[in-house]
Amino acid sequence: MKELTLYNWIIEHDPDATLKTYRMIESGCADTCLCASCKHYSKFRKNYLNEHATQILLKLGIDKTKEAEVYFTGDHKSFDGQFKVWFHFIGSIKSITDINHSSDSTYIKLTNTSMVSISELCEMPNPIFNRLKILQISFILLTDGSNMHI
Numbered sequence: 462m463k464e465l466t467l468y469n470w471i472i473e474h475d476p477d478a479t480l481k482t483y484r485m486i487e488s489g490c491a492d493t494c495l496c497a498s499c500k501h502y503s504k505f506r507k508n509y510l511n512e513h514a515t516q517i518l519l520k521l522g523i524d525k526t527k528e529a530e531v532y533f534t535g536d537h538k539s540f541d542g543q544f545k546v547w548f549h550f551i552g553s554i555k556s557i558t559d560i561n562h563s564s565d566s567t568y569i570k571l572t573n574t575s576m577v578s579i580s581e582l583c584e585m586p587n588p589i590f591n592r593l594k595i596l597q598i599s600f601i602l603l604t605d606g607s608n609m610h611i
């Protein structure tokens with residue numbers, strides 16, 4: 462287990478084991494679901510997951526194309542709104558540096574259009590993580606026309 466400080470969270474994680482686990486996952490939610498918002502996210506994933514988010518995922522051993530879940534809230538025609546996307550990885554929270562922002566719903570601003578949160582509450586993890594101690598990293602990605610062009 463390696464210790465890593467990510468914004469508010471001091472975690473212990475195992476990036477090698479996480480990486481190995483992701484190799485066994487066939488594909489991400491957005492690539493298998495046929496709903497309009499998943500198709501949209503799948504197409505523009507690389508625009509939505511900015512460099513900051515990508516670097517964090519890389520550090521944790523997470524394959525950014527294999528999200529556990531993604532959903533959109535906003536205008537389903539223009540895709541003006543926000544995506545919430547999350548991933549799981551092997552690890553645990555050691556401590557939270559800002560006790561005023563220690564609830565599961567706390568998000569830290571990453572960029573003007575993105576926020577990140579780490580939580581012990583894991584929603585719909587891939588069964589492959591069964592019996593492993595995992596955490597959830599979630600991103601809120603605001604959409605504006607500019608990230609919808611390849």
Ligand SMILES: [Zn+2]
Nearest residue numbers: 494495496499
């Ligand atoms: Zn979908």
